[in-house]
Amino acid sequence: MKIAVVGMGLMGGSLCKAIKHHTNHTVLGLDTDSHTVARALACGAIDRAIVPEELVECAITFLCLFPDTTISFAREHVDCFKSGSIVADICGVKQAIVDALEPLFLPTGVRYVGTHPMAGREFSGFAYADDRIFQGASFILTPTAKTCPLALHTLHDLAESLGFGRIVTSTPADHDKSIAFTSQLAHVVSNAYIKSPTLWNESGFSAGSFLDLTRVAKLNEEMWSTLFLLNRPALLFELDTIIGHLQEYRAALADGDKDTLRELLKDGRIRKELSLIGDATPPEEEKEDGLATHKQLD
Amino acid sequence: MKIAVVGMGLMGGSLCKAIKHHTNHTVLGLDTDSHTVARALACGAIDRAIVPEELVECAITFLCLFPDTTISFAREHVDCFKSGSIVADICGVKQAIVDALEPLFLPTGVRYVGTHPMAGREFSGFAYADDRIFQGASFILTPTAKTCPLALHTLHDLAESLGFGRIVTSTPADHDKSIAFTSQLAHVVSNAYIKSPTLWNESGFSAGSFLDLTRVAKLNEEMWSTLFLLNRPALLFELDTIIGHLQEYRAALADGDKDTLRELLKDGRIRKELSLIGDATPPEEEKEDGLATHKQLD
Known part of the structure; x- marks a missing residue:
């Protein structure tokens, strides 16, 4: 399937590389920085660069932006996502993001799930992206009563295939x-x-x-x-x-x-x-x- | 030369092993725990077990005990050390130890130097002794105006030969x-x-x-x-x-x-x-x- 990664900094870039490395999925990358896009294409971290209007092609979209930008990007481009597709953010806090994104996507039929891949480095940017940061790390899913169980399952299996060591589910507040x-x-x-x-x-x-x-x-x-x-x-x-x-x-x-x-x-x-x-x-x-x-x- | 190590816990045991591993010096070990002595002998960490009265044979004695025991052992056995020989403690604080040991040894002709090999593990006892803990670590020497420069030099060279990465000198207070x-x-x-x-x-x-x-x-x-x-x-x-x-x-x-x-x-x-x-x-x-x-x- 086609997986989009929006924002190819350390986390998004590492996610692109991990999906390419561990699966046969097609990875579509979106970033406002043209150098980052060029680097990601050159090293094979993504199959194709896309603009927001092409998100409609994707079965899963990972929003790998800072918390405020995650919310503003979702609001601005809410009509670009395909109904039935999965959208996951990867922010390090969950209640505030889930509170903003869940009511935004619910009426559109997009299946939103909050996630938190617990990995990182003391460096930022695509230049430091490395799919090995996820090896053995925890992948946290924060579903609510309104989260689609099938979407949760799909992300769980994907995280497992990317090498995460533990897949944990929790409420956003916990x-x-x-x-x-x-x-x-x-x-x-x-x-x-x-x-x-x-x-x-x-x-x-x-x-x-x-x-x-x-x-x-x-x-x-x-x-x-x-x-x-x-x-x-x-x-x-x-x-x-x-x-x-x-x-x-x-x-x-x-x-x-x-x-x-x-x-x-x-x-x-x-x-x-x-x-x-x-x-x-x-x-x-x-x-x-x-x-x-x-x-x-x- | 003959080097004595008094107290073969994690630090003393590691020191025995490091001296045996990196030099041709003879290592004499002293510990109140007979199992520790037996283990140290069995694995070749020491050449011979000694009692305090045999410290007189040694050119260098390392006191590898807890701070209070370092002071009480030195006071109790001050007459066992050979005049002209070097005695070094390895306690993690220096002013209090130097204040106690320097005036004790000065009149006897024993050349006392405060040291602090900056290494350790989250485990205690000879069972965890490992000469590799010193590799690249800092060895701190804390001489005073009364410290024999030649004794300082001897310990500096010995620490270097044991694989310490940096030999630093400092006042006890600093x-x-x-x-x-x-x-x-x-x-x-x-x-x-x-x-x-x-x-x-x-x-x-x-x-x-x-x-x-x-x-x-x-x-x-x-x-x-x-x-x-x-x-x-x-x-x-x-x-x-x-x-x-x-x-x-x-x-x-x-x-x-x-x-x-x-x-x-x-x-x-x-x-x-x-x-x-x-x-x-x-x-x-x-x-x-x-x-x-x-x-x-x-």
């Missing part, structure tokens, strides 16, 4: 809560970590832990500030949570209270160990506190 | 300030990060950034709480710094202030990029704020 913790918070903390003035004296002192903690400090500030603001309550909760915990270690340290400091560290160590063995059984008192639930598709 | 930022803070932040209740719902949502941020949450709480308390002012400074920065992002997010949020992220991104290209030139206004200086030995 996705956003989890992603605030596992991805957005990581980017804020990493970006905050690097700001100590001691950075300018760290030459020779930066071991693996420092490099790990600061790797994703190198981020696209325009994209991430947009994503953060689209997920405000969940990210605020995570920020308040980690700030609160950091203040506990700080207080124990300031008090010279070794017993408390040791217990605080032990608690974190045990949680990490539980998460490593996949035994996501929370300590008894937290069983009711979980913020989000998901199930993994078979 | 070492402790840098290590508070590049290592201790990483362990606290990682340990705090894992404590969100959202952890129990992250299945399928944990991409590389989450794994990076939480890797060192798995730590030895006894050792790290001791190290943190021995470096209180520097670690408090780093904790206050990151908490202050996190509160800036938090405020911008709560206010829905995208311009400020973008600028905060951009500032972090630029600092990370500068640190990556090794251009440790701070922004103009911070040039006087640096907390520590080191030089790299040729």
Whole structure:
């Protein structure tokens, strides 16, 4: 079938390459940047470049744009998509996008599904596109009660064929809560970590832990500030949570209270160990506190 | 020459293996755990097991114990070391150890040098000892005005022969300030990060950034709480710094202030990029704020 990819940056470009590499589908690429289109054609990442009016040919369209552009492109070109075809966005937040796109496409017969391929690199643009970023990664589907089950199934199978390691389904709201913790918070903390003035004296002192903690400090500030603001309550909760915990270690340290400091560290160590063995059984008192639930598709 | 290693845990055991692997020196091992001694002998990590009274044979002794045990062992066995021989500790904080050991050894003619091989794993004990952990790592030497230059030179050359990538010299105080930022803070932040209740719902949502941020949450709480308390002012400074920065992002997010949020992220991104290209030139206004200086030995 014909699959369109709208926006061939790091993610869209990688998706083009992955579809070409792993399937026999025809890939049609759309990008406003003519150099990107030329590069994608030259390296065989796409079979053909298209304009929005040609989206009507496609069985599946992936919108691989920034959140605001995803919504504005869909609104502007809503009549270009074929009724019955599948449209999926790949934004890193889902509730805001699903809220905007689902009511837009429902009356047109287009089958919209929110997705989030959990992959990325510290670089942007087609030049860094690489289908290997999806190998073993999670592909999140965020259907609602109105999502076509067949469209969901089609995307599930496609993601599997592209090499994703886990296909997970979640509500848009639960996705956003989890992603605030596992991805957005990581980017804020990493970006905050690097700001100590001691950075300018760290030459020779930066071991693996420092490099790990600061790797994703190198981020696209325009994209991430947009994503953060689209997920405000969940990210605020995570920020308040980690700030609160950091203040506990700080207080124990300031008090010279070794017993408390040791217990605080032990608690974190045990949680990490539980998460490593996949035994996501929370300590008894937290069983009711979980913020989000998901199930993994078979 | 004969080199003694006192304490054959992860670090001491790895050091034994590295010396055997890279040099022709004789390695004598001392540990209170007979199983560890037996294992070290069986795998050829040491040539011979010794008791403290045999330390007198050795040209160099590495004390590879926890900070408090390093000091108590040295005090208890100060008469066992040969005058003129070199004794080096490998503790992750230096001022407190140097302050205790230097006046202890100076009157005996033993040439004490504080060192810090910046390597480690998320596991403890001889079972995980691996000489490869030192490959390319930094070896920090923290001499004082009273340190014998020749002893410093001997340890420098030995570290180089063991495969360390950089040999850095620093004052004990400056070492402790840098290590508070590049290592201790990483362990606290990682340990705090894992404590969100959202952890129990992250299945399928944990991409590389989450794994990076939480890797060192798995730590030895006894050792790290001791190290943190021995470096209180520097670690408090780093904790206050990151908490202050996190509160800036938090405020911008709560206010829905995208311009400020973008600028905060951009500032972090630029600092990370500068640190990556090794251009440790701070922004103009911070040039006087640096907390520590080191030089790299040729």
